[in-house]
Amino acid sequence: MQKKVACSFPDEVLEHVFSFIQSDKDRNAVSMVCKSWYEIERWCRRKIFIGNCYAVSPRMVIRRFPKVRSIELKGKPHFADFNLVPDGWGGYVLPWIAEMAGAYPWLEEIRLKRMVVTDECLELIAKSFKNFKVLVLFSCEGFSTDGLAAIAASCMNLRELDLRDSDVDDLGGHWLSHFPETYTSLVSLNSSCLGSDEVSLSALERLVGRCTNLRTLRLNRAVPLDKIANILGRAPQLVDFGTGTYGADLQSDVFSSLAGAFSSCKELRSLSGFWDVVPAYLPAIYPVCSRLTSLNLSYVTIQSPDLVKLLRHCPSLQRLLVLDYIEDSGLEALSSSCKDLQELRVFPSDPFGEEPNVSLTEQGLVSVCLACPKLQSVLYFCRRMSNVALVTIAQNCPNLTRFRLCIIEPRTADFLTLEPLDVGFGAIVEHCKDLRRLSLSGLLTDRVFEYIGRYAKKLEMLSVAFAGESDLGLHHVLSGCESLRKLEIRDCPFGDKALLANAAKLETMRSLWMSSCAVSFGACKLLGQKMPRLNVEVIDESGPPDSRPDSCPVDKLYIYRSVAGPRFDMPPFVWTMDEDSALQVS
């Protein structure tokens, strides 16, 4: 039979063509064209992203993609960041490492987010992958610096070691000395989350000195200010630098060597760290400020005038993370200095205080949105908001892709009109047509969800808390948001109806989290029974849910699609609703 033209290319040609296709979506599309393309593609796929480690098993991945060099895995749900997921829930990476140790001897990159990583895992990585290059542990936990020592000692080709936000048992800085003296490949090191007061400064300095390709170096708080000059002096090629402690008694010689060290860093574009800042030392960074594109001041507890003085030196700033000490006046100044701003995150200095401790309101955000046309990503904590402010933001920043607003007191109404903020958020979703991520807060009825369902067609992730009135709200979102992948809800009056009516939608999403809502145990069982490709997990620390009537609401619910079936590593407080769940008729 005559082959069609498309299939008459030799496999090597197709493989070469496919090597230019990097994005997962495109790769998936390629693999579905025909059987031979599926086969060729799977043998040459080098990079895998798995957004939920329980959606698929390691064996399945290995079976389909035998030659993977780079893997990214995510474990716990996002709300784990806020202590809503009890310890021991899961997200263990060891089964993956164990399988890959045998199947992917040439694995180069492992990137993990919210997973439990043990020293045993790190030791296994160190001894199994001869060409290991990149280890990123984002918000992970379960390991100590002993595990890092094993990586340092064995991975001669290591380029990147990034521990950002991980909870590490820091036994002191001696792990750094496990990098052999012959090791020079380091390009990126982020150990800013390490908590011990001890750090081996001499090992650090020697490491930095001999790794001439080092581009990113983020130190932890234990590194004192007077050592920065020495370290920077050995790495003037740095692009991204995170200081340790940035405070000390002011000494002019320390200041001048610090300023000198910074000015020799011509490539520096990003600064972070700055624990315990003494304002008098901030001018030392002025030599690099004009070129800075990213500045993380989220540990800087200084007042607005000092912050403004610094920011006025940074006209090229694209990304700013700052505490609400900046206040409305500081944000106003920011908006006139930094016209290229693309991302702004303002964190609360006193999140649990009853009264506002700073003069930061919706005005600050509005002034930035009015003046910075390139703004795309916002995370803003404040204590009051109005519909008119949100409408202004929406109309002036139609390019927003991420908008996360946290009004600290739940169910806070529009402070001007005392109405819900439905119209304001409705304007956001209507005008910002490329919005991919949205977090809601304040007083909200079902109406806001009607707007979201109608307009937010590109929305991929939605976070909802203390909002809505009835199941209709949830139904609007599930039936209207075509691109929805992740939905996380807490303390909302959403029950069984919307969930059951939209059960099929859940298979098109990565996951759904609902806690302190009104979903009954019976509905969970029904979902688990009828939807075999969903894992329906009930989390309840107060005891087995079947010791209560089916109509009782469950405490926490996590539903995710999976081709691997129910997981087997659940702790005692997690119950999976599978096909065998019998419904009780009471």
Added chain:
Amino acid sequence: MELQLGLALPTPPPFDTNGSCSSSSSSSGGGGGTKKRRCFDAESRVGVVPKTLHLLVWNTDRSDDGDEPRDLDDNSFSSVVLNEEEGLVGWPPVKAWRKKPRRHNGRPNNNRTAAPMNSCGGCRASNSTYVKVKLEGNAIARKIDLSVHHSFESLTATLMTMFDISDEHQQKSFKLAYQDRDGDWLLAEDVPWRTFIRSLKCIKLIRSRSC
């Protein structure tokens, strides 16, 4: 409210559900005014309700639910989870410090007022549940996470696996010893689990004949 399962589905849904509107009057319009729950529009269709789903039908006694947004505070299903020490659990959504018991350092956890979402606290002193464990005769110390163990049996079992002591006879020849905060070495079998957990600094597996 009448909803059909899987409105957007190409394949027929496995089951339908319906409930009834507790109030048929439409919204009085405008924000802040009284809002009755709206009936869903004509796209929905009444389907067959399996008997079991009656357990899940909306409790129509709570017809005041949707009336005043502020009344939501009274409804049990949206009751706020109060953690007595902290107020609301996980709210505001700032990345919280982990609260595991500390093992290695006596340093207190610096309680900073700023807890930014995006960055990890470098001030956080070592506060995990890992302890060093050595096997007598073996130079290399290992680490074990005590928080996953609640009994000597499970701890010993894990230690045996960790040090590859699979032979039962061999297993019996080891005893679990620990060094407490005062620096004294004691036998674990002499104390209750809770005492052991609270006072230990590190663990050693020693051969029985040497005790």
